[in-house]
Amino acid sequence: MAIKFERVGYEYQDIDGKGYLALADITLNINKTGEFITLIGETGSGKSTLAQHMNALLTPTEGRVHIFGVKISREGKKDKNLKLNPIRQKVGLVFQFPEYQLFEETVGNDIAFGPKNFGVSEKEAEERAKKMINIVGLDESYLSRSPFNLSGGEKKRVSIAGILAMEPDILVLDEPTSGLDPLGRNALLKVFYEIHQKLDKTVVIITHDMNTVYEYAKRVLVMREGNLVYDGAPTQLFSRKNVKNWNLDVPDILKVRRAIEEKLGITIEGETRNKADLMAKIGEALR
Amino acid sequence: MSVIEIENVSFTYHGDKRALDNVSLSIEKGEWVSILGHNGSGKSTLSKLIVGLLKPQSGTIRVDGITLSASTVRDIRKRVGIVFQNPDNQFVGVTVRDDIAFGLENLQIERPEMIERIEHYAKKVDMYPYLNKEPHALSGGQKQRVAIAGILAMKTDVIIFDEATAMLDPEGRERVMEFMRTLNREGTTIIPITHEMKEAVMSDRIVVLKDGKVLKADKSENILKDKETLERSNLELLLPLEIMHYMNENGIDNPSLKEFLWQLSLNG
Amino acid sequence: MKNIVIGRYVPGNSFLYSMDPRTKLIALIVLMVAAFLIQSFAHMLVALLLVTSLLIFGKISVKRVYLGLRPLMFLLFFTFIFQILFNQEGDEIFVLPLHYTALSIFAAVAVAVFWFATKKRVRFKLLYFLITVVAIFAVFHFIDFGFLFARGTFRVFEEGLSTAFFIMVRLIIIIMLSTILTITTKPTDLNLGLERVLKPLGIVRINTEEIAMIISIALRYIPTLLDEANKIMLAQASRGVDFQEGKLKDKVVQIISLLVPMFIISFQRSDDLANAMEARSFVPGQPRTRLHVLTWKRLDTVAMVVSFLALTFVIVSRVVL
Structure with a gap:
């Protein structure tokens, strides 16, 4: 098990010292590959807070997180020998806005x-x-450009390449x-x-877009008010209940498929996880 | 009557390639016209030109018959408001109340009138209970609603939504779109600038931009179904219309299903 | 950053809260001047007492004010010690013979080491430090056996003691008064008050409205920027920037990796904000109506009169004495 959450809770305090529970009793395993x-x-359900526990940017206030064998907990925080950097190399976290990380003169x-x-x-x-600039779909001519003169989509790719590297x-x-526009997305x-697929890495994506979830995910985690309420396949997730x-x-x-079935x-x-599958199935049904 | 008329407008950012190239279009009073385009198609440049935040190198822009120039720009801004993309970067006031007041203070509205308008429009966008809240206590969607109230309070005839939903979660996006519908029903001219097809379905007309040029401008019905035009501008068909396109290509004839798919696409 | 107490508004309800910010600002200045002009020991104590009672009647938690004072404790303490040690004017009022013997030096070092080793566990750090200092003096005074290196004397002079006292009380009064102002006045009101108080500067071509606008936008964006800085730190930490460790060379890179994104984002932000403000008909220097108005109440007149009376009294007594 690469990442293991054991009854993890996280409480943060606002400026007046009032406590808010961002995560409550999360137990979760994530494999190294596949x-x-x-x-x-x-928004505010604790997704980002959960993600920031995956590479030890945050330390749980309750329970513990094991990341590649290193235990992260409140008690262990004082341990001066605990090195967090090796963990951050193993679990790469890309923030929402590339502007948070780009700072060098050139993309390279x-x-x-x-x-x-x-x-x-x-x-x-x-x-x-x-190597990485190619993987994210840009060519090597970008390496000598300034990261600040790129379009929004290109900045995103560069920030991802920076973590992949x-x-x-x-x-x-x-x-x-x-x-991003549909093509970029x-x-x-x-x-x-x-x-x-090719680099055999585990990928975790935080998103609001259910189309992404349904089309790509093998596994979905649903957060709600700091609790993990669902951990399973996307196909079973969208039941009416x-x-x-x-x-x-x-x-x-799924929406269109259900409507057409009814009509x-x-x-x-x-299963019809993407457009092509759905259209082929509808074609079959109508011929 | 045209409320916005753009004639042969071109604009180039300093030392960059042409952002808008000979663009002409006109928008009628009370109309809902979506401006669709990929990232970098020049669509946001267009919105900045309309309110005089940028000055075109050539061509003319008229709002309500007034030609945009340095001396008329203030009149034009009284008529056209913009909700920008980033909810945080357009919240000027220290509280919701102050933010809605900002535009009114600039227009030198008298205080009693100002208070009345603030309360009225805060209620209208469902932000009345939050009047004394500071921006960091609000979600992105709530901030955008405050921005809408701030513009409504200035009683503009036209509101441009410049990718106003791009940074919002689905709930926030849905609420903003709901206000677009309400406002349009009440007679406000609505101009969403977006690359989200779901935001364009409600509009009367759609203008598709590509690389600074108007690729096509037509009734929504025609553009929404036009796979070739949309894909040329990095956009995609709504799923029900994609299926309809597939049916057409494969010679599957089922008029009632096609009609059903059309309705489905309109209802999001 | 969470512990910044000075300058924070705390919602509450008392006559201090309902006062006009202009009154509070002017009264603050007047009373500060008065505190600086007081020369008599008794008047100083009375002033301290009056300001403290202002806190109590104004329903301001003394703890808050103490928290505000705490970061400056060291400064107060240092000026106090400095005056006592180096100001040697006036009569000697306290003489303490000291003996530097092998044993006393050893004992003093032992006390210091003990203090250093235990200070983290003690709650009242300043008090503990004071006790330690007294203990070291006691050691040098009382242990006069063993091999004697030298003798010395610790003297306190009248001037030193009184100057130390005046500086300290003045500083305390000033800090208390300004904390009262910030605790009871919303930043927006304070800003508006400042704008109005500074209005006469318009004569010398200083646009106070613009300054007020700048301050108000700064107030609005400070929480956003702090939040942003935190996120940038996390994003760079994810790329292996270890803000806790690193050599000097690494530190420079670390700071650059923070500052560059901060600048870029802030420029983008100010650009967007300028557009949004302009689009909403803001024109710098043009007259605007204002949502917030300040209303002068009888309470304000009273507060003003009292403040100026206090100042007059201090000046008169200074001249007469």
Whole structure:
């Protein structure tokens, strides 16, 4: 088990010292390889807080998180020998806004910044920058450009390349596609799927977009008011009961499929996780 | 009567490629016209030009018959309001009340009238209980609603929503769209600038931009179904219409299902 | 950053809260001047007593004010010690012979080491430190056996003691008064009050409305920027920036990795904000109506008269004495 949450609670305090429970009693396991997880929940449900526990940016106030064998807990916080950096190399976390991390003069230097912090040689870091810029779908001419003159979508890709260059085992992305146009969004999701498939990494995506959840995820985590209320496959998630209780949006594919089934008075057999599948099935049914 | 007329407008950012290239379009009073385009298509530049935040290198812009120039820009801003993308970067006041007041103070509205308008429009966007709240206590969607109230209070005829829902969660987005519908019913001209097709379905007309040019402008019905035009501008068909397109291509004829899919797409 | 107590508004309800910010600002200045002009020991004590009673009748938690004073305790303490040690004017009022013997030096070092080792566990740190200092003096005074290196004397002079006392009480009064102002006045009201009080500066071409606008926007964005800085730190920590450790060279890079995103985001923000303000018909320097108005009440007149009377009294007694 790469990441293991054991009854994790997290309370934070506002400026007046009033406590708020952001996470309550979370127990959860994430494997080192083979997972494609989406983490969903309304704003303020604790999604981002949960993600920040995955690479020890936050220390739980209750319970403990084991990350690649290192125990993170309130009691262990005082231990001076506890090194958090190796954990952050293994679990790469990409923040929502690339502007939070881009700072070097060139894209190449910025991508190389992470690996160098973990003791990778200058030369090796440059090699990785070259490799990763291609993986995120940009070409090497970008390496010498300034990260500040890029479009929003390009900045996102560069920030992801910067984390990938650390060669983490697990990649956690906080709302990676927000604000992108449909083409940019789909292209980026394909990049994540390839990272998962070709580089055999576990990918965790925080998102509000149920279409992403339904089309890509193998596993969904649903947060609600600090609690983990669902941990399972996306196909079972969107039952009428769950949709109502957890105020979920139904993915377009499922919504349209259900409407058509009802309209035509038919039942479409099998799963239709993407547009192509759904259209083929409808075609079959109508011919 | 046209409330906004844009004629042959071009704009280039300093030392950059052309952001808008010879754009012409006109928008009628009370109309709902969506401006669709990919990231970098020039759509936000267009909104900044309309309220005179940027000055076109060529072409003319008229609002309510007034030609935009340095001397008329204040008149034009009384008529056209913009809700911008980032909820945090347009919240000027220290509290919700102060923020709604900001535009009214600039227009030199008398205080009793100001108080009346603040309360009225705060109620209208369901933010009345939050009047004394500070921005960091509000969600993105709530901040955008405050921005809408701030513009409504100035009694503008036209509201541009410049990717106003891009940074919101689905609930916040739904609420903002709800206000677009209400306002349009009440006669306000609504101009959403977006790349979300779901935001465009309610509009009367759609203008598709690509690389600074008007690719196509037509009734919504025609654009929504136009796969080729949308895809050329990095956009995609709504799923029910994608299915309809698939049916057409594969020679599946089922008029009642097609009509059903059309209705489905309109209802989001 | 969570412990910043000075300058924070605390909601409450008392006559201090209902006073006009202009009154409070002017009264603050007048009373501060008065505190500086007081020369008599008795008057100083009375002033301290009056300000303390202002706290009590104004229903302001003394603890809050103490918390406000705490970060400045060291400064107060230091000026006090400095005056006592180095101001040697006036009569000697206290003489303490000291003996520097092998044993006394050893004992003094032992006391210091003990203090250093235990100070983290003691709650009243300042008091504990004071006791330690007294203990060290006691050691040098009383242990006069063993091998004697030298003798010395610790003297306190009248001037030193009284100057130390006046400086300290003045500082305490000033801090208390300004804490009262910030605790009882919303930043927006304070800003508005400041704008009005400074209005006469308009004559010398200083646009006080613009300054007030700048302050108000700063107030609005400080929490946002702090939040942002925190997120940037987390994002860079995710890339292996260890803000706890690192050599000097690393520290420089760490700070750059924080500052550059801060600047870029802030510029973007100010650009957006300028657009939003302009689009809502803001024109710098143009007259605006205002939602907030300040209303002068009888209470304000009374407070003003009292403050100026206090100042007059201090001046008169200074001249007469």
